[in-house]
Amino acid sequence: MTRRYVLRRLAQVIPTTAAILVLGFLLIHLAPGDPVLALAGQNGDAEYYAFVREKFGLDESLPSQLATYAGNVVRGDLGTSYVQGRPVSQVIGERLPATLLLTSTALVVSTAVGIGVGVFAATRRRRWPDVTVSLTTLTLYAAPVFLLGQLAILLLALRLGWFPVQGMTDADGPATGIGHVLDVAHHLALPALALASQEIAAVARLSRIGLLDELARDHIRTARAKGVSERAVVLRHALRRALLPVVTVLGGRVGHLVAGAIVVEVVFGWPGLGRLLVTAMQNRDAPIVLGVFLLVAVTVVVANLLTDLVYAFLDPRVRYR
Amino acid sequence: MSATAELAAVRLAATPPGRRARLFARAIRTPGGLVGIVTVLAWILVGVAAPLLAPYDPFAIEGPALAAPSAAYPFGTDDLGRDLLSGVIWGARTSLIVAAGVAVLVVVIGSAVGLLSGYRGGWVDDALMRSTEAFQVLPRFFLALVVIAFFGPGLDKLVLVLGVTSWPLLARVVRAEVLALRSREFVEAARVQGATWNRILLREILPNALPPAIALLGLVVAQVILIEASLGFLGLGDPNVTSWGALASEAQRFLRVAWWLSLFPGLAILLAVLGLNLLGDAVTDALSGRR
Amino acid sequence: MSRPLLSVRGLVVEFRPRGGVVRAVDGVDLEVATGETLGVVGESGSGKTVTMLATLGLLPPPPYCTVTGEVLLSGRNVLAMSRRELRDIRGREVGMVFQDPMTSLHPSLRVVDQVAEAILVHDRRLSRAQARTRALEQLERVGVAHPARRLRDYPHQWSGGMRQRAMLAMAISNAPALLVADEPTTALDVTIQAQILDVLRTARDELGASTVLITHDLGVVAELADRVSVMQAGRVVEAAGVRQLFAAPEHRHTVTLLTALPRLDRPVPARPVAPLPRPEVLRTEDLVTHYPSPGRGVVHAVDGVSLTLAAGQTLGLVGESGCGKSTLARTVLRLVEPTSGRVLLRGEDLTAATGRRLRRLRRSLSMVFQDPYASLNPRMTIGEIVAQPLRIAGCYRSSGGQARVAELLDLVGLDPHTSGRLPAEFSGGQRQRIAIARALALNPGVLVLDEPVSSLDVSIQAQVMTLLDRLQRELGLAYLFIAHDLALVRQISDRVAVMYLGVIVETGTREQVYERPVHPYTQSLLSAVPAPDPARRGARKRIPLTGEVPDPVAPPAGCRFRTRCWKARDDCSQVVPELVVRNGTDHPSACLYPERLDVQTAVGKLR
């Protein structure tokens, strides 16, 4: 990959990130009432508000406020939740690992399974396995994630009792060692599946269409005319570029998965950012909500960056442009 | 959520505009397209005629609490004895309002940005496309949360925030269309004849750029419905109207005893989204000449 | 005669797209003896490619596509083979070359590796490195210079000609007994076509392979084939030895193909003589158009072109792809703005005109584009399309409205009653007629035609050319006729200009340029055109051009042609040759050492 392409793409991250910061700042100031409420949350006392006002320079001009705000955020200071009496970054940091575990599991599972299903369907085009896959993925793709979660609880947890209904660990489960890992995995299975299923559907549809498009190309005919086996035609010649659409949307999927995770966590009582957000919304604890937004937004920007780099690796024409 | 919409955008942009005569007719003739159009029309009809169709007031306590589906209450009742069928019917109206409002905003902003960007080119294009990319990476769901946290819940705010953030895909497709079309020979022919740019945009480019934009709109609106449902589920919807997501969130507490509270609102969402996706897919497929 | 290497009997291929059956091949019989070259000719859609794909089992599987009949390759039935057996013969016993070198190579794999793969799949004992070495040998064999330096290249870094060489290298790398080439040179320029055909001929002779050569170009067939099968609508309508077919064609379709073909080795009808004096209608003065090429500089698409066109006459502009013909046309019409220079229309400066004046000037200048599928708005009826120039000019009513549209459609030979239909309902030839009717709506004096018939089959091509000829005589039109097909340009032109890399290298009357060319580029172009006359195969002198057209971002200093010119001397890189008449010549050329050279054993005398 050419160094220039990487650098240029890296440079594009900066304005986007800046734009996100400015948006957060604007929202704080557009919100009805004193911006200090957006930065410190409701229910504070006058002394505390004065402190926050001082810290964010709220008595100064807007541009200098923006500078102070941006400076704080860049240093990792997302403000303080008055309700919790703690810095927002600390509160988020506590809940982040559970959400990360859930989303990354779903991301990995959905990518792997989705591609597998897509290839399976595309290579059996228009025969019954393909039709079945198409109908299933269409339905899954349209299903709201809470419906899938609730159905999973109803059937697999309540009716069959295969999985726990709520939480991340059993109250009396082992707190350390392999037993702990298994316990978490057991609890993780249903929420991860519920979260992943829509993504599996999306990835499967993308890779199926991508592969079908690719298999219809002239260079695939060339490969077959050379005597390359059908397996190698699919795996070595077609798949590489067929996955480009899957790669293209990787960045966007990260944002979508985190959003889905919030809902799934509420359904399954998973102790991640979801519960935190819902509580924060109920308490009108704005700094936490804004903090999560900034975190997710920057994550998506980075994910998009990685996506583009992978894309350039798969398609040499991009890097030579 | 944008996965297949994005792909549709890519495929639409790559389709030569020549292939498009009598496109909707062709799209609707496929099984998927037919199911799609019927479902979407049903959803719109229920939404529009909700006051006539709903047997009860969705907020009125009508029957026994948590009654299972029966002839009197086909979808059962909730913990306060409110009729679920009426709730689902009125929920269709809420989702329809959000969808329609967002669709209008998306079409207006998306096509304005796309047309301007593709037609003016140069630095205007660069600037508009940079901002389009910035809007595209914004996590819409979380932005909606922030707006609700700061401004309070309400359909108007929801429409506004989702509309203002959902247009980038459409803008990109329209721009790609304009770019492809403006160097097409029939547009050049009009230029040779001395046609003004207004005439070219309106008579030559717009009619050819519209179908792919509409196909994409269906997919974008489908995503918006899912986001609206998720927000409702988290209890962040407009408290003054019934929504599918809010109904489903009630189910959460009674999952062990009242499965119907979860199933019917969820299915309603599924059907509306499925219909829009099928329709959008059918048109996209017809456009790109597949199958 | 021994058993044929390939024998096809009663081949039928049907496709079943949604709601219908298309019988693409309808009972085809073919036979190729060992060492023999069979030419398969036919117009587009006649089933040539499908036939060959079917014989190699390369068509999609049933139920979408069904193949019946018998295909025997060395006595074994290909249609009954298992996937394994098929894989075994493909690439090893049969090598294939496809039409479009731009899309036939995998865009994300290195070229050398793709050639190596063709070797590797049939010889698993080889290591990757060994296969790569063999691939380099094959590439060298087909004339890729220094392949070892191009180990890491991807296809998009290669030109069309080089990619087609790579395809050839793949096809011959396992010494197949049968070589199938499907329109191997259609996408290429005539000088590159000549190179590729040479490579193909050499490879065939070295391997002693039988060859099936699919093409629509009778010239190519005449040069290479031993026997010919003519296809029409999925059937073979005539099969004969190549000499006999050209000398005494039997089937009507063959006769049509042969008579419709514009050719250099036959006399052409005289041009109508326009009344004197012939006022000049269009002139370009030192026209320059550069495109910015981000990160690389500027593309010198048109670099100082001066031309004149007289009323009622045709100026033919020929040159290879990318030499700037279309850019010149687009600049003349102000679809792109010139970097410098002027365009004068009846003495008025078009380049400086704006607003009303520009619109008024434009009414006497019109254009017909190459692609009849892209040049008509698919959402307008043809009546609207033809009326559009009238409406834009604001004279729809005054010029007669509906009646004028009907008159125009009638003029180009279309039924005026069809004016309510959409372009999609018309064939390519009909669409081009519609485009011509539109161009004539405002009674322009000058028509710019950019490759107006090159996307049409020869028989349709001939009809449209006849129409253009008739219109010119009846309406006294002046044509700027742009094409890459030398024989076609010869048919219709009074004067000819030859373009190379943004400049005119030779210009003169049709007789001067075609019978007494003096510029080396014109000479080699003319000699590279394959003559559709098998009787004189090998009798002609060829002036093969090596290499390819240089990058127009950095055209060579001095004479632009010097990198490919066989006569180039030292001063050719110092001096830019002007386009002037030099000693011993009777018309302008941009060569320091022009001389007459008899390439014209191929060119028939003009009558």
Ligand SMILES: Nc1ncnc2c1ncn2[C@@H]1O[C@H](COP(=O)(O)OP(=O)(O)OP(=O)(O)O)[C@@H](O)[C@H]1O
């Ligand atoms: N819009 C453009 N921007 C940049 N470069 C261009 C543009 N249009 C043409 N070119 C380049 O200018 C050169 C001349 O192109 P032009 O289309 O005029 O050639 P041509 O002789 O008409 O070729 P053909 O026979 O393939 O139609 C080529 O190198 C081409 O790639």
Ligand code: SF4
């Ligand atoms: S000037 Fe020199 S290089 Fe150019 S065409 Fe003439 S002889 Fe060849």
Ligand SMILES: [Mg+2]
């Ligand atoms: Mg051209």
